[in-house]
Structures are given as C-alpha cells and as structure tokens.
Amino acid sequence: MIEDDIDVQDLLAAFFKPKDFEVMIYDDPTKVLNDFEKNNLVCDVIITDLKLPLISGIEFTRRLKELGIETPIILITAHSSAEVAMESVKAGAFGFVLKPLSFPQLLVTVERALHFSRLSSENASLKAVVRAHSTGQVEGVIGKSPGFKQVLDLARRVAGSYANVFISGESGTGKEVIAKTIHNLGDRREAPFIAINCSAIPENLLESELFGYAKGAFTGASDKKKGLFEEAEDGTLFLDEIGDLSLVLQAKLLRVIQEKKIKRIGENQQRNINVRIISATHKDLRTEVMEKRFREDLFFRLNVIAIKIPPLRERKEDILPLADFFLKKFVALNGSLPKSLSKESKESLLSNPWRGNVRELENAIERAVVLSTGEVIQKEDLIDPELSFSEPSTSFDFAQITGENKLPTVDELVNLYVRHVLKKNGGAREKTARELSIDRKTLYRRLHA
C-alpha cells in the first residue's frame, strides 16, 4: 500500500489485516520502485493513492510497468474524472477506486486483482513449460549427472555440423528430446523439426508418409501429398525406432541419404532435399546388422556421430531434478496448488529401478499430482497398484481371475496378461506393445477394458 495519509494507512491496514492479508505500507512511491528493482519486495497487489509526494500514482504505475513488474495496481483517488480513469488504464493500472472508500468495492477489486495475478502467474508457468518442450533448448533439458552431461556436450558439438546423428538408448530415455536439442542448437533451428516413429506405422503407410505420393498413386490417394522429407526441408527429420524399418524401406532410405533426392510414390520426378537426418533406436543396431536384419551400409551412413543416452538408473543424480521439473509442469497443467515431494517419496523415487526411464518417471509424477490431496506428495501417491515399484515377476498368477465356479474369458485373460507384461516392463507402453506384437491403440484398449 502506498499512501501518505496516515489516517488512510491505518484504515486500510485495519480493514485488510483481519482478512489474512499481509499489509506493507509505504508513503514514498520511489522507495517501492527501488525495492522492486533490488528484488527486495514481493507482493500480490499494490494499492496506491493517486496524489502522492514526488511522483503521482499514475507515474508510479508507468515506471513499475517499465521495470517489467506485472503486479496489479489499484489506484485510489478523490478525482472522479474520466480523464484520470483513462490515464490510469493507459499507464497499466488494473483498476481504480474512488474516495470516500467503499470497502465492498475495494475488496472486490482486490480479489479480482489477485485472481488476475494468479492467472497471469499460471499463464507464465505454462508458457515456460511449453517453451521448454517446444524449443528443447539445453536450458530446458534436465540432467546434471556426468553421463547426461556428456550427452549434452556431444549434442552441442554436433549441432553445428550437418552430419547424420544416431542416438541409442533404452525406451523413455529421451532420445527425441536430444534430437530436438541438436536441431534447436544448430543453424536449422528456424526450419521444421519433424519426428516419426518408424515402428508405430505399417510399412506401406510409412513409405507414403516419408516420401509422399502423387494424385492417384494408389487407392485413396485422391490428392497429391508431400512426404516428411519434403516437409522437413532445410530442417531435421528424426526417424525414431529406425531398427524396426523393413529391409525394403532401408534400401529406399539409403538411396535418399546418398543422392539427397526423393521421388514421391507414383511419380518419376526426382526432388532435391536438404534435410538433416537424426535416427534413433532402443535396439542394438550392430547386432541387427550382424544378424542381417539391418543394412550395414545404411548403418554406417546413419551412424556418422553416435550418441548413447544412459538409462535413468545409471544417472540417479537426475531423478530428483527431473521429478521436480515434472512436478512443476503437471501442477501448472492441472491448475493445482504448488506441491512438493515428501522425504519418503524422494527416497522411493531414488530407489526405483525406472525400467521405463524418464517417461515412467514423468507418468508417476503426473499420476501423483492428480491423485494427491495435500500439498505434499507422499510415497503412497507415487505407487500405481497396477504398476508397482516391486521387482518384476515373470510368473503369471491365474488364481486372481479364476473363481470357484467361473473361468475367465479369453478377453479377460488377454487383458490381464497385457497388464502383467506392462508391469514387468515398468510401465513402458511402447516396449510392451512391441513385445506383445500389438499396436499402442490395442494396448490402450486392453489396459482400459
């Protein structure tokens, strides 16, 4: 509160303090500006008189906005002119209240200002989360372990080159995040970054996705379509799970990399492309080559620079910073009150093997944010009874579904088996779908049946 009239100071303090407001009183607006500048002052709302010594309330508002302080300002004034109102709004004031003070009006204005302040703050948090996700800047990539620092260092160094990069690592370690980081740190950052999961799309559809097609090239091709190589022009194409690419498509991809040209399906015209390829897989590609499931020549073309992301269990230093990041993200996305992790829940996070890696950790934190009722997330909130942290069992317990007189249906049996495999894989859905030879949609349907 900025007010040079001691009576009004007393009055406002007497009104707000019993309502659980912490009231700070200033009589000099320049002191408030100084305190904000030196980060000595944090408040949710400012009430200031219009007529003040040294500078007016409107001038104060203008200067505060120039400092980039977005705290809402309510002006109180005895001058009820439209001109003053206009000037206040132009200066950036949230609102103004006339003297003599009407306390209901003042309270409503303060409550609206606080609501606005909360929304602005949530908006800023969400923007920060979205920015960190969409740009993938190194600042937004969480990890301080030596293993992860090496990964980031390599990503930084390769970002400036045009060489193809091959990223390996278990499912959920963040291969796409690193690919995007390389893209964002390099000269191609203004151009598109396009990611495709080669294992998630049937082979014939993947070919048309990658290369595009001419009108009438096949049944259903009612119009021509650009492929992802063309969509990613001047940018980066991230081919995830490249180890699952068929030998036929491997040959086509090799030709694209060698010639830097593509041909849409159903066309004879060659089109030049300028795309950096970053590929990734959770498989051991050298073994795939040895067993003739992956072309050696393609492997060497893709594997110009290799980056291996260590699993989360080998970089335990990253678990709590990542958990904290996800906590803030999901609190912001869910509009929850700020939450923290209890000591026991932190210990539990650190001792979990995280077979599903960062993705599993993210899922666990999201679940805990949604389900926890208090401000502190307890160990119990982190444990999903369906996917508990216990060591995986390879045995399958039929007793839980067989009643005295009732045998399970085939569907019930399949659903239970799907849950069992997901639990064994620590919640890694993609890996589970692959192991079960079903697509992710089927997996989802089975889990929620």
Add this chain to the structure above:
Amino acid sequence: MNVFELPQDMRDLYMKRRREDLSKCIDALSVSDFHQLSSVGHKIRGNALSFGFDRLGIVGEELERAAEKNDRDRSMQLLREFEAVLNEYHPL
C-alpha cells in the same frame, strides 16, 4: 454502506489528529498560508467520509475550495464549523 465496522479507537484517533489539523489551519490562516489550508482541506475531503464523518468531509471540501480562492472570510467561517464538528464529537 460499508461491510467494515471501524473500531472506535480508530475514530477517536482520527478526530484527535483533526484537532491538530485545526490548530495548524488557524496558524496558517494567521499568516495567509492558503496552500496549507487547501492541503488540509483536501486531505479531510479524501478521508473523513471513509471514517464516517460526512459533515467533516463537506467542511474539508469547502475549505479546500475557499483556500484555492484565497478567500479569508470563508476560510475563517469553515474553520469555526470545523471546530464545531470536533466539539460535537464525544469519544466513548
């Protein structure tokens, strides 16, 4: 009109401070310091109604106006009225 019930001791303190203002105003008028008179009038106009002293608020407003016009007689008359309001107030 207000949801806020003002503590009695605050009203007492407010009127005590106005008595000091009245004294300052009498001194100011004796040296024709209309700026000081206007300043006190402005302050009372702004805060008296918030404390529930409506008549005093009107006195403050008229005092500010009279002082801006350097109107000695009207200012003197308003200071008498100011004193009367203070005298009529009896702290509990």
